[in-house]
Amino acid sequence: MQPDKELEAIEKQFVCVRIIQTKGLDLGLFQYDYDMSWAAMFLAPDLTIYGRYGTRNASGPGSDSLLSAAAFKKAAERALKLHKGFPGNKGQLAAKKGKTPDYPVPEKTPGLEERGQGETTRQKCIHCHMVKEFALRAKWEAGKLSPADLWVYPMPERIGLALDVDDGLLVTAVEKDAPAAKAGLAAGDELVSAGGQPLISTADFQWVLHTSSADAKLPVTIRRGGKTLEKTIVLAGNWKERSNIAWRASSWYGLRQGLKVEPLSATDKKSRGIDEDNLALAVKGLFGKGAPKLQAAGLCNGDIIVAVDGKSEDLTESAFLVNLRLNHGPKDSVKFTVLRGEKKEELAIPMW
Amino acid sequence: MKQTTLFFATSIASLFAALSIATAADVKLTEQSELGKSVKDIPVAAHWIYDDLAKAKAEAKESGKPLLVVLRCVPCPPGKTLDE
Numbered sequence: 001m002q003p004d005k006e007l008e009a010i011e012k013q014f015v016c017v018r019i020i021q022t023k024g025l026d027l028g029l030f031q032y033d034y035d036m037s038w039a040a041m042f043l044a045p046d047l048t049i050y051g052r053y054g055t056r057n058a059s060g061p062g063s064d065s066l067l068s069a070a071a072f073k074k075a076a077e078r079a080l081k082l083h084k085g086f087p088g089n090k091g092q093l094a095a096k097k098g099k100t101p102d103y104p105v106p107e108k109t110p111g112l113e114e115r116g117q118g119e120t121t122r123q124k125c126i127h128c129h130m131v132k133e134f135a136l137r138a139k140w141e142a143g144k145l146s147p148a149d150l151w152v153y154p155m156p157e158r159i160g161l162a163l164d165v166d167d168g169l170l171v172t173a174v175e176k177d178a179p180a181a182k183a184g185l186a187a188g189d190e191l192v193s194a195g196g197q198p199l200i201s202t203a204d205f206q207w208v209l210h211t212s213s214a215d216a217k218l219p220v221t222i223r224r225g226g227k228t229l230e231k232t233i234v235l236a237g238n239w240k241e242r243s244n245i246a247w248r249a250s251s252w253y254g255l256r257q258g259l260k261v262e263p264l265s266a267t268d269k270k271s272r273g274i275d276e277d278n279l280a281l282a283v284k285g286l287f288g289k290g291a292p293k294l295q296a297a298g299l300c301n302g303d304i305i306v307a308v309d310g311k312s313e314d315l316t317e318s319a320f321l322v323n324l325r326l327n328h329g330p331k332d333s334v335k336f337t338v339l340r341g342e343k344k345e346e347l348a349i350p351m352w
Numbered sequence: 353m354k355q356t357t358l359f360f361a362t363s364i365a366s367l368f369a370a371l372s373i374a375t376a377a378d379v380k381l382t383e384q385s386e387l388g389k390s391v392k393d394i395p396v397a398a399h400w401i402y403d404d405l406a407k408a409k410a411e412a413k414e415s416g417k418p419l420l421v422v423l424r425c426v427p428c429p430p431g432k433t434l435d436e
Binding site for chain 2: 008011012013014015016017018019020021022024025030032036037038039040041042043044045046047050056059063064067068069072076079080083120121122125127128129249
């Protein structure tokens with residue numbers, strides 16, 4: 001949004017609005033990856049959705065690695081093309097709108113009601129990630145949390161596709177034997193539509209994957225060397241699961257409740273006398289509202305968690321957090337075995 | 353030696369930053385909300401409506417133009433790539 005004449009000319013073909021907080025946002029319409037700190041949606045004047053922009057799969061220095069001004073421009077240009085074909089293409093766009101959400105606006109989500117009251121200030125802002133975060137927490141507290149709530153907006157890599165960051169829809173690589181390869185997709189192809197929905201960006205393709213069932217035959221239209229081809233990607237099994245979700249800000253209250261852990265390197269495991277295949281997660285921080293319960297149960301910064309409920313199977317931070325929330329309810333207690341210096345301790349931690 | 357190099361590099365970067373701010377100052381900007389000011393949002397060009405979705409929806413309906421809605425969580429550091 002800083003001066004860029006080419007982008008400005010594209011932007012001026014839209015009514016542009018910058019929204020900096022989500023209070024009052026119609027969640028029936030604005031469904032996107034809420035863990036994005038910068039996301040865009042393109043819509044017709046009657047609010048039919050043309051598409052989404054914004055993809056992320058990391059926190060820290062790599063947070064913005066999948067954002068690109070070039071791909072944003074392309075998404076905007078593709079949205080303008082859809083606008084030219086509107087309303088004739090309205091039927092194809094219908095599935096870009098999601099199902100009725102659990103809460104119509106963010107401030108109706110348990111835990112966010114107070115932020116909905118009065119004037120929105122810096123302290124009372126409802127951040128995008130909070131929309132997901134508090135909904136996850138409410139589901140967990142109601143005993144209704146499921147894997148589908150956790151593994152959202154799958155990356156195209158989950159089905160063996162790598163897409164160009166500066167284009168969004170250009171296939172740069174296809175993983176051997178993965179569903180995309182079996183469907184006959186190849187590097188150099190351009191995705192045009194998926195599941196019958198015209199695509200404008202990687203985020204749009206993620207939306208199709210997000211809303212697709214795990215077992216599905218997904219029709220895709222591609223462009224290859226000037227030709228338009230129809231392919232079918234056969235999806236089956238748990239391809240949506242097991243990806244890293246620890247980067248998601250929504251994990252903070254929803255899953256980790258202030259507990260930050262980091263896997264020990266192979267060298268550190270060896271120096272601590274921990275088997276290579278054994279769980280070894282170093283406690284790197286106890287933050288926020290969850291911290292007092294963890295501290296009261298005896299967990300300390302620097303502890304190395306080597307078993308959970310007696311199981312010492314090695315886990316990533318993401319898998320550790322997911323297992324805790326999917327396998328335990330709010331009234332449960334979980335047993336952590338931790339190494340503190342040379343000493344092994346058993347801690348009974350009430351789920352927090 | 354390294355510190356001296358770093359100092360000069362930083363000074364030059366600051367100079368360029370100052371120049372680009374001066375250039376940006378020639379561009380007409382839209383007025384930010386109090387919330388936008390308090391979270392120190394970036395300057396936004398005048399063709400953008402600031403944090404008022406109802407106004408944008410009404411304008412799109414009236415003009416027949418499509419809508420571009422950017423959802424930006426300003427206090428969260430990721431996303432600066434596109435703001436800048």
